Amino acid sequence: MAKTTLQSIFNSYIDDRRTVFVFPSAVPAQDWARRLCERNGKPLALERFIAWDEFKERTLSIRRTGERPSNSLSRLIFASHILEKNAREAQAGTPLFTELLPQAHAAEYTAFINHVGALLPSLKTLMEKAGGQADPYLLDLRILYHSYEDFLAAHRLYEPDWVRSPFQAGSARYVILFANLADDWEAYEAEISRESSVIIYTVQDILKGTIQIDEDPPRAEAAAIAAGLGHAAAAAAGAAYPKPAASPGATGLPGTAELPSALNNSLLRFTSAQEEIRFVANLLAHVVHNKILEPEDIAVSIANLEDYAEELRLECRLRSLSLGIRQGTAITDQAGGRLFLHLQSCSQSRWSYQALKELLTDRALPWKNTKIIQKLLGFGLTYRCLTGYWEQGKEVDVWEKTFEHIQKGKTNCPYPVTDLSRFYRQLKRDIMDIVNAKTFQELQEKLIYFGSNHFDRALMDAEADRVYARAMEELGRLIETKQYLNDFTMVKVFPVFLAHLKSTTYVHQSKPGSIAVYPYRVAAGIAPKLHIVMNATQDSASILVDPAPFLREDRKRSLDFSAIDRSEAFIAAYRIAPLCFFTAPDRGLRGHGIPHQAISSRKDFRVLGPDNLPFVQDCFIIEETKQGLENLSPFTVQQEAWRRSRALQESLSAEQNTRKTDIRRAPIGSSPLVEALYAKLTTSVHKNPNHISPTDINNFINCPFQWLLTRGLGIEELELEIETIGQKDIGILYHLILEEFFQSIAQSPGQRIRRNETEAYKCLIQEIMKRKLEEQRNREGAFQESVYEMLAERIQEHLFAYLDQELPGLDSCAVLGPEYPLNLLYENLGIYLSGKADLILMDNEGKLFIVDFKTKKTPKPKELYFNNDGLVTNLQMASYIKMAEAQIGSPVGRAVFYSIEERKNTWVVHPEGPKNKRSPLPLPRLGYEGVLEHLDMVLTDMVASIREGSFPVVDRAYRSICSQCPVKAVCRITFSGGDKE
Numbered sequence: 001m002a003k004t005t006l007q008s009i010f011n012s013y014i015d016d017r018r019t020v021f022v023f024p025s026a027v028p029a030q031d032w033a034r035r036l037c038e039r040n041g042k043p044l045a046l047e048r049f050i051a052w053d054e055f056k057e058r059t060l061s062i063r064r065t066g067e068r069p070s071n072s073l074s075r076l077i078f079a080s081h082i083l084e085k086n087a088r089e090a091q092a093g094t095p096l097f098t099e100l101l102p103q104a105h106a107a108e109y110t111a112f113i114n115h116v117g118a119l120l121p122s123l124k125t126l127m128e129k130a131g132g133q134a135d136p137y138l139l140d141l142r143i144l145y146h147s148y149e150d151f152l153a154a155h156r157l158y159e160p161d162w163v164r165s166p167f168q169a170g171s172a173r174y175v176i177l178f179a180n181l182a183d184d185w186e187a188y189e190a191e192i193s194r195e196s197s198v199i200i201y202t203v204q205d206i207l208k209g210t211i212q213i214d215e216d217p218p219r220a221e222a223a224a225i226a227a228g229l230g231h232a233a234a235a236a237a238g239a240a241y242p243k244p245a246a247s248p249g250a251t252g253l254p255g256t257a258e259l260p261s262a263l264n265n266s267l268l269r270f271t272s273a274q275e276e277i278r279f280v281a282n283l284l285a286h287v288v289h290n291k292i293l294e295p296e297d298i299a300v301s302i303a304n305l306e307d308y309a310e311e312l313r314l315e316c317r318l319r320s321l322s323l324g325i326r327q328g329t330a331i332t333d334q335a336g337g338r339l340f341l342h343l344q345s346c347s348q349s350r351w352s353y354q355a356l357k358e359l360l361t362d363r364a365l366p367w368k369n370t371k372i373i374q375k376l377l378g379f380g381l382t383y384r385c386l387t388g389y390w391e392q393g394k395e396v397d398v399w400e401k402t403f404e405h406i407q408k409g410k411t412n413c414p415y416p417v418t419d420l421s422r423f424y425r426q427l428k429r430d431i432m433d434i435v436n437a438k439t440f441q442e443l444q445e446k447l448i449y450f451g452s453n454h455f456d457r458a459l460m461d462a463e464a465d466r467v468y469a470r471a472m473e474e475l476g477r478l479i480e481t482k483q484y485l486n487d488f489t490m491v492k493v494f495p496v497f498l499a500h501l502k503s504t505t506y507v508h509q510s511k512p513g514s515i516a517v518y519p520y521r522v523a524a525g526i527a528p529k530l531h532i533v534m535n536a537t538q539d540s541a542s543i544l545v546d547p548a549p550f551l552r553e554d555r556k557r558s559l560d561f562s563a564i565d566r567s568e569a570f571i572a573a574y575r576i577a578p579l580c581f582f583t584a585p586d587r588g589l590r591g592h593g594i595p596h597q598a599i600s601s602r603k604d605f606r607v608l609g610p611d612n613l614p615f616v617q618d619c620f621i622i623e624e625t626k627q628g629l630e631n632l633s634p635f636t637v638q639q640e641a642w643r644r645s646r647a648l649q650e651s652l653s654a655e656q657n658t659r660k661t662d663i664r665r666a667p668i669g670s671s672p673l674v675e676a677l678y679a680k681l682t683t684s685v686h687k688n689p690n691h692i693s694p695t696d697i698n699n700f701i702n703c704p705f706q707w708l709l710t711r712g713l714g715i716e717e718l719e720l721e722i723e724t725i726g727q728k729d730i731g732i733l734y735h736l737i738l739e740e741f742f743q744s745i746a747q748s749p750g751q752r753i754r755r756n757e758t759e760a761y762k763c764l765i766q767e768i769m770k771r772k773l774e775e776q777r778n779r780e781g782a783f784q785e786s787v788y789e790m791l792a793e794r795i796q797e798h799l800f801a802y803l804d805q806e807l808p809g810l811d812s813c814a815v816l817g818p819e820y821p822l823n824l825l826y827e828n829l830g831i832y833l834s835g836k837a838d839l840i841l842m843d844n845e846g847k848l849f850i851v852d853f854k855t856k857k858t859p860k861p862k863e864l865y866f867n868n869d870g871l872v873t874n875l876q877m878a879s880y881i882k883m884a885e886a887q888i889g890s891p892v893g894r895a896v897f898y899s900i901e902e903r904k905n906t907w908v909v910h911p912e913g914p915k916n917k918r919s920p921l922p923l924p925r926l927g928y929e930g931v932l933e934h935l936d937m938v939l940t941d942m943v944a945s946i947r948e949g950s951f952p953v954v955d956r957a958y959r960s961i962c963s964q965c966p967v968k969a970v971c972r973i974t975f976s977g978g979d980k981e
Contacts, residue, residue, distance in 0.1 A: 005207045006527065006576060009175065010036060013199075019048065019173045024181035026051045027326070027518065028525035035527075052182045055174065060188070062158070062165040070157045072117070073481040073500065078151050079116040080496045081488060082144065083109040096147075100140035110495035114503050119550060120148055121161040126548065129559045137555065155485055169197040176200045178525045180569050183545045203569045208576050266581040266606045267536070267599050268613055273585040275610075277308065280532060280583065281315035282616045284515060285635075287530065288321060295322070295515045297529040301574065303520035303540035307589040312517070318620050320635040324510025326518045331471050331501040335364030336464030340471065340498055347435045350388025351397060351428065353380045366459035372423050379415045399424050430454070435494045440479045443493050447472070463508060470506055524573035531577035536584045537593035542567045568598040668949030678946050681712045684834055691823075691834040692939070694879035700942050701873055702961055703954040709967045716966060731855035733772060733795060734900050735819075735838065738853060740768045742818040742839055753841070755811040758803055765799050798900050805903060813841040813849055822883035826936075829943045837880045840888075847893030850880050858897040858906040861921040865931065877908045878935045881928070892925055 013019040014036060023029040033049035050058075061069070083106075086096040090106035101112055123145040130138045152158060176192075179185055180202045192198050270276040280300070287293050302308045305327050316323050331337035342359035349355040357380075359365075360373045367373055379385070383406070385398045403421040406413050430450045437443035451457065457465065475497060482488070490496065510516065516523075520533070521543055535541070545564040548556060556562070574580055582605075584595040599605055608614065620635060668674050684691035699707040709715040741764060745753060773792055820840040824833045841849040863874040872878070881892045895909040907915075907922035914920060945951065953971065954961060962968055 003205055003207050013175055021049050022055045022174055022176040024052050024178050027522050031526040059168050060164050061160055062163045067156045067158050069160045075117040075120045076500055079113050082147055084491050096143055097140040099137040113499040124162040167195055174198045178203050178573050203572045263581050264579050268583045269609045270585045271610050272587045273589045276583050276585045277312050277315055282618050285319040293529055295513050298515045299528040300517045300532045301520050301523050303535040305519040318637050322514040323517050324514035328505030328507040331504050331506050334467045336467035337471050343431050343434055346431055352387035353385050364464040366456045368456050375415055376420050379420055437493050440482050444475050467506055524570045527577045529578055531580040533574050533582045536582040536596050538596050539593055541596040543570055571598050674949035677712050691832045693835045694876040697875050704951040705953045708951040727855055736772050737768050739818040742815050746815040751814050753810045753813050755807045761803055801903050813843050816840045824883040824886050831943055846890055848884055848890050850895040852897050854899050856901050858899045861919045864908055865920045872931055872934050875935050878931045882932050
């Protein structure tokens with residue numbers, strides 16, 4: 001075929017109503033139908049623009065009287081049937097398949113239904129090539145092939161891919177465009193090429209032409225195209241974009257006339273995918289907002305679109321651009337379709353908390369009883385309803401067992417257990433009816449009942465509702481197919497329905513005025529005025545057509561199956577657009593990559609690297625030093641941000657407005673609010689006003705704003721994950737046991753610790769531990785009963801180790817008290833320093849010995865003494881020392897943190913001084929006096945800050961703590977977009 005342009009092809013055949021244009025897929029077929037209709041100004045029959053698969057169905061599919069073609073639904077039902085039969089045979093020790101599905105997995109076959117169904121169309125070709133080979137896998141496929149043959153014959157079906165009629169064009173003439181983009185083109189090429197009614201154009205036959213769909217743009221618009229991509233012209237209406245300064249190292253863009261040809265056939269290389277995405281977003285913003293091109297005249301194709309879609313969408317949203325992502329995803333991956341996966345997960349996970357949480361908190365589902373749902377999830381968290389379990393060969397429902405446990409024990413439960421158990425049982429019964437349905441009709445009835453019983457469909461999001469409706473339509477198709485196969489029994493109905501939904505894609509409709517974004521390969525052959533192909537790397541943009549992807553490589557070689565590389569053909573097909581260029585990151589979202597060699601090796605491609613990329617102004621970034629920013633901001637997101645910022649600034653007092661204020665660090669301006677926060681922050685857990693604890697001081701030192709949010713406003717992360725037992729719970733147990741242990745010594749004659757009583761102390765520990773574990777177990781749900789039994793050995797081992805290791809150093813010490821309450825009044829500040837020391841002892845010299853127990857990590861010495869900035873970041877022990885000496889009237893001789901599970905000490909005060917040169921601690925008591933003086937200074941500054949209402953975010957130099965912040969989701973730093981330079 002002589003080389004020609006698409007313009008010439010369409011001019012030659014468009015007026016002949018017998019001519020049908022065939023494209024590799026539906027996307028270019030529909031796109032060209034629309035564009036040619038707009039160009040001609042008259043309607044065109046959509047039946048004249050078809051995809052390759054439809055062409056084969058029209059001209060090559062056999063039509064048999066009294067028979068129907070097999071489709072994906074009948075294949076799915078057959079796959080389920082044959083796998084069920086294999087499961088029964090495997091149970092008897094004679095499985096049908098040995099390698100296709102290993103015997104160990106025969107019973108749980110539902111995950112393989114889609115795989116087996118996808119094999120069926122290619123089985124005949126495979127069997128013809130395999131001949132009589134004795135390969136176990138091929139023998140399995142032969143059994144599958146003959147079983148499917150019998151199924152087709154028994155139900156008057158035929159497999160379209162197994163039989164092919166001679167070519168039948170009828171009265172039509174077919175023009176096949178981009179023929180060699182079709183996966184199976186080689187299988188049909190010889191036969192179709194002989195037909196006089198078929199005209200074939202491969203990618204190589206089509207030249208790049210002007211393809212003028214409408215009139216040339218006005219001269220002013222052409223100038224904007226030339227100059228605006230890098231240096232945007234003023235918009236026809238609205239605010240003008242700021243003219244950018246020259247970019248250091250940038251080569252600039254050519255003049256007006258050369259710009260299109262300079263960008264066309266170019267490969268733009270970026271150091272990272274993020275830079276690639278931002279460059280494209282900025283370029284699209286300039287082109288669209290300056291009226292250079294309409295969104296409908298632009299297309300973006302992206303290899304691995306699923307990696308890029310969300311970030312590109314967000315970047316474009318910041319620039320007031322609307323994208324239409326034209327990528328279909330499985331129904332079960334979308335809002336409204338996830339419901340069916342949730343139902344399966346609840347049943348398979350034995351009603352685990354995680355599965356129920358995902359079902360009941362899916363915002364796409366408009367649950368009716370939201371209040372009872374919140375209480376049920378709170379109940380599950382409180383009583384750790386982690387998952388069902390097996391006990392003595394019987395499955396135990398952890399929710400039911402916990403409801404029963406609480407109702408029988410008559411414990412003080414803050415939840416309405418009767419209402420929760422009633423709701424849970426109804427929910428479980430409805431779900432079990434769905435997953436255990438015997439027929440598709442019954443499944444449909446149970447789903448409708450479930451929806452009416454639990455959902456308010458009127459409140460469902462419109463997009464989610466469409467997906468849900470589509471899923472129910474697919475169930476209707478399954479019902480029709482099964483009715484045709486009326487003698488075909490099925491055991492597992494819901495898994496077949498779920499397998500079908502997983503393999504059925506749904507594409508959301510795009511809004512008008514959106515820029516079309518396609519997965520790479522789908523849109524090859526369309527010709528928008530601007531086509532950008534992103535992520536064109538060797539790995540991502542390579543297209544290998546594999547005729548048997550389910551075979552191992554050695555089997556492919558033995559059967560002479562070889563993959564066909566269509567990468568160059570697709571790249572050439574994209575280049576038919578008037579303006580097309582490719583982009584590729586050196587460091588993509590899946591690792592490092594290189595541009596595809598079919599692009600980088602071509603002499604007619606211009607490669608622009610990071611040092612000579614065309615300069616494109618990022619109008620989303622505006623210097624904050626300018627005046628009237630709310631008027632200059634070109635995008636709606638910016639305008640809204642500046643409007644809110646202005647409103648907040650105006651709400652500040654006139655005195656605060658006289659100075660430059662960073663709203664993240666500004667004091668609270670309302671006096672009543674400052675007073676209320678002061679009362680809240682300085683009131684202890686015992687409702688005593690004007691108290692500050694050592695924990696408050698440490699949290700304030702780390703970040704005053706975090707302390708305000710957590711301590712003052714009571715903000716905390718929503719807890720939705722269950723730990724069987726967390727470190728906090730174990731720590732509470734350790735403290736309860738040690739508190740009672742030392743309290744018993746304090747109440748004994750002499751009140752002193754005796755090292756020769758170690759064995760008696762161990763017996764006492766065992767008694768206390770048994771009692772405390774039982775008390776804790778009674779307050780927990782059913783799942784935790786065995787967990788606490790397992791904890792007993794661990795707790796005992798660590799506490800016995802404490803006695804063996806530490807008792808010699810405590811010999812003859814008097815126990816003044818565990819959980820010892822301490823207070824110290826700072827009269828000049830009007831505040832009490834208040835807290836409880838885990839343990840205070842007194843040695844024979846009358847000096848105090850303070851012990852603070854930690855479950856695992858103890859503070860590091862560098863936190864407890866002056867760092868390079870002259871700060872102490874942990875003043876807990878300093879506070880205890882200060883309060884104990886003032887309250888008890890005796891000096892502190894020793895002070896230590898002890899890690900129970902790591903079994904080590906971190907000494908703070910000890911008469912012997914430092915034990916090595918690497919650490920300044922421990923110090924004799926007088927050597928630690930400077931830290932106590934520092935405590936007074938910190939407390940003074942802290943009280944002043946609270947009275948002023950000043951709670952700044954942590955300084956930038958100490959932002960490493962932000963990674964562990966429990967309230968970073970509502971932090972000022974996050975909301976203001978980072979640090980202001």
